[in-house]
Amino acid sequence: MEKVLGFGGLFFRAAAPEKLARWYLDHLGIDLVPQTAEGQPWVASGGPTVFAPFAADTTYFTVEKAVMVNFRVARLEPMLAQLEEAGIACTRLDDMPGIGKFAHLHDPEGNPIELWEPEAPSA
Template identity: 35%
Template sequence: MAKILGLGGVFFKCKDTKAYQDWWKTHMGVAVSEWGAMEWKSDGKSFTLMSPFSDDTEYMQPSTAQFMINLRVDDVAGMLEKARAGGAKIVGEISDEGYGVFGWFIDPEGVKIELWEDKP
């Protein structure tokens, strides 16, 4: 039976792909492949989802992008500090929702990034 197995990637336009890749590599420790993709392998514990939001949601503010990227991390506070050190704007306060800890920042292209530290 044919079925979707998970998210294969997020593809988007940006003003300067090299500078964008370099920022993520330098400040957030994300490896960049020879062909320019930022990739990592799943730990097999968490999941990936795709979730539509209402057109009038405020959840992705202050970004004006039509999307937000959620990244699974092992230390929200530590990753926010890396983002801050790289010049990113931190948005709001770290939030513990019981099923995970969340934090947010705006990346160099103005996209809101949500960090999610899963709870076992």
């Protein structure tokens, strides 16, 4: 059976797409979508990707939104400090042993974001 290799993109509606794309660049380091064939899109670093449908009544993220994006980060605490210094409210969640560290925030349009520092593999 053929399988997909990973996410090729994430597309969602925004009231101010250019402004929101700039916010993601400025605060999370996600490159803007290229406008020419020579341009390069954001290239995610290799690592695990979770594809997880949640119950329709989940309270894990904002009920007004159907999707929450989870981004892997190398070091959660410095990322949170950087975001909070920029005035972006973040909520640190409890660590999940064997899984990693997590935090939640919202972009300027209220879209929920989860940051995940995967637990280092045991040696």
